[in-house]
Amino acid sequence: MKISATTWTTISKLLDEALDLEPAARTIWLERLQLTAPDLASSVQQLLAAHATSETADVLAGLPPIGNLTSSSAVQIGHLGLNAGDRVGPYLLKRELGAGGMADVWLAGRADGAFARDVALKLPRISRLRQDLTIRFARERDILARLEHPHIARLYDAGVTDDGLPYLAMEYVEGEAVDVYCRTRDLPLRERIELLLQVMAAVAHAHARLVVHRDLKPSNILVTKEGQVRLLDFGIAKLLEGEVTGETALTELSGRALTLDYASPEQIRGEPLDTASDVYSMAVVAFEVLAGSRPYRLKRASAAQLEEAIVAVGAPPASASAKDPSIARELRGDLDAILNKALKKSPSDRYQTMAAFARDLRRYLDNKPVEARPDGLAYRSSKFVRRYRLQVGAGALVSVALVVGMAVALWQAQVARQQEQRATLESDKQIAVAELYRETMTRLALLAKDEPTELSKPNAVTTLLQQQLQDRAPRFAKRPEQFAPQMLAVWTQLSFGYESEAALALGKEYLAYLKAHDAAAVDVIMAHVGLSRDLYRLQRFDESEAMRRAAIAWAPEAKDRATELSRLTVASDLANSLRARGKRDEALAVLTNAETLAAKKFPNEIQRFDNLRLLAVFWYGFDDSRALQAIEQAHKGYLNDGSANDDIKAQELLSFGNILSAEGRGTEAEAALGASRDVYARMSGRSSQNALRAIGPLANAIALQGDISRAERLLADTLHEVLAESGGSATAQTRELRRRRLDIAWLAGEMPFADELSADEVRAFMAPTAIRVNDALLFAQARVWTLTGRGGDATALLTALGQSRPDPGKPTLGWVQLLEQQAGAELATGDAAAALKTANALMTLLQQNDARSGRAYRAAAEMAALAASRLGDQAAATAALMQADGAAQAAYPSRVERAESLLRRSEILTKLGRLGEAASAAKSAQTDLVGQHAASPRLVWAQRALADATAGVAR
């Protein structure tokens, strides 16, 4: 076929045209070409025919083997052109089986006919052995020759020929490499694992005899027609290694290039090898056999890069490497974890023995939980975030970090719980949950890579988690005890993330699942707890309480420790909700019952201290001395126990500090609140909303001790920090700080009030949508107005605040404080009748709630007496004053409050004609008011009270 260069250009174009057509259409195309360009048609036809042939015969698919290269081919490798019929030691070569980078292999028989059996004679491509090393060679050979195992190809003989060529006579195995065997037969996963187990049994057998394979790879693992594995070349690498002096760069180069894929990191680093190296290589083989590709396959990478990957980069999950989605699904979870563990960079992180590796695969086959634990979430998440920092947009990163943070918290909780309960059953559950999370992380990683925008969608992670849970359900159909904890984990995650609706749905499903599977009482009760909390968050209070009552009533016959403790938890929850909603009688009954039980059976459990803390909160503002008693007990308990988490610690210290403040123990209060602030700051940051929960009360405690300027400085500094950190937009924090400044200004009697709300602000804050959020601030403002004589404004504000409450008239702390302020405001306007009514209502409410010895009751009684005395009803005033005296023991939070009380009494006593007492009360008040702002209305009030008392005396 002679073609000129110019003609070729045309022919080449015609070929393109023809090859673009379907083969069937080419005939017609050719016929037409014969008409239009007959001179070219025959060449094109010839080429197309050749093309068809080359397609079917796979022409030029690779270089043809060229046999042994002779020594004259410049590289000092290989044997001098051996041919069939040549003799090597006692063997006669029959035919060449193969040639690799390290050795040529021939089928051979004994020249002396001693054994009828043919052997595979391996002729290492190394130069002659030094004489002094032949002894060692022989020793190694003897060890290997003793390796007898049905799955290990025997080493029959090894020796050195007279002219110094080493040879190894091994069992000749007819079979296919394990990867090829599996691929061509399209074996199901289970059968592939069975094959791997055969290999591993063989390796474990050798390991028990301290022989390391060192070169595990599919081409060394043959499977016979009968499906039996034969492992080749055991220990050969060791036998050949080191002794060779003239080893060429080529054997090293090609040898390494061929086996690098299965080499362990320590092998690549050239470190001494032990059985752990085989575990690693075996894992690579398993990875390839199961997933269909090797863990490290870098496109167009140099061997150096591959080396680096093996030494430095973590292996991807096998499931992510499998092309077949159904196989990927099977690999996900247990098998991913098993391979991951065996592929660890550090030998000590891998399975400690090949047998352990095999055992875990066996456990997988038997549907038992596997030993391999997914990498700790914290570890993987941090890696994950680091790895995808670039891909994921800033917004997405925030949400990822957030969710990861939550996941980590959850993880830690699980770890803690796990340490508590070491039973196998428990750890199986933990494994199942951990696995769920790890799988989700894998999905997340893929999502982050493929569709980073998806990840930034709200709830992307929990959505994925829920999906994952659903996907896993069928797998756990027979293991409900392992599936339930996974449901619980996802549900908890949803609740943590305030996805309350979704949480509620899953929680109900979970509860039904538990009941359907006869779960333990404690699990059912805790499911109620979770559900009731979801309902509470959704403000479905009645349902929440019903759920809690149901929990307490569940399985009364179950009296085991865990169940009873869970009942204590429910009791705390229920009591707290009842208290907040003003159902004090029931709340107290629940708390008391719980404490009775706890004191008897669980005196040192954290559940008891939680209960005591809630008992303290119950009394706070009603009867602070009882509150203090309970909180001191709880506080001591928490301290001794030490297991409380930060959140509980901070809360407990906060309650403790607030109660100490109410009891006028400012220094101690300051210490507790400072500690609470520190815990919150550590948890969420110095100017976080959490930290502010403690900083406000802390400033208050400082002010109560009379150190106004220090309290103000604390608030100013905090405000500064909050603004700097938020860029001036932290409304919740600034609102809280402003409220505290008003409170402190009120305490100091500051005139004029620099921080007072403007009329516009008050209007805005009182809007129906805003009033609940701003109620504490508005309340503080009302108090200031009462003090500065704007009682009318204060009354209006307080009335609005009262109407905005969800539970007007109910005995809640908020209502008590409101009534007290309202009576004060009404007295300030001069409306004594209204004040009397309000004060009486408050007294009734407190009487009904067993709070007659508290500070609030005393204040209410004093105001009732004052109102009555102003109305000229001396009898009522006297009676009310006696009721106030009944609570004389109650502490005052500060000297200012005591002064106010004394001034009220001074006026009452004056009106009752008990002038001496009135004057001395007024004088005491004046002493207490030292340190008030120079223009404080209280100073005026005290002067007038003293003047009235004195004038009365004079009269």
Place this chain on the structure above:
Amino acid sequence: MNDSDLPLTHLLQLAASGERDALDRVFAVLYPDLKKIAHARLRVHREDAMLDTTALVNESFLRFVGASQFVVADRKHFFAYAATTMRNIIIDIARERLTERRGSGVERLELNTDVANQLVAPNGDVTLIQVHDALLELEALDKELAQVVEMRYFAGYTETEVSELMGVSERTVRRQWDKARAFLLASLQ
């Protein structure tokens, strides 16, 4: 100007255009490596033809760059050059083998048997020389097609690698390979 300051591309170009000094220099550094790779390729059996030539050439390239402190300007030229060199080495080896077997000089063999079978048959030396001769014909007509054969067949680069080195799509490489193969087979028949 010191040679070692020259960009690699330039040096390879000089070498390719027959500049004696440059050629020697490049050759001295590269030849042993490439020879080893060519040998390894010939030794590897088809069934486990997992030898990653590209990785080896890449290593050789890195070593070359490292040893000679050349500026790494163009890897493509290196790979192209390496492919040509490997082809030459392989043909040299084949000729040597044939000489050994025949005990005589190289002669063009006339083939009676089916060429397609011949090309996949195991007596490689003959085949290699035939392919080389046919490739010389193709080279005269279409340098690009010949280069694809050189890279794929002799050097063992993958389709993807060839497409990258030649700066064309994989589809184009596949088409060029198809046409070249058809040409070689037709001219051998």
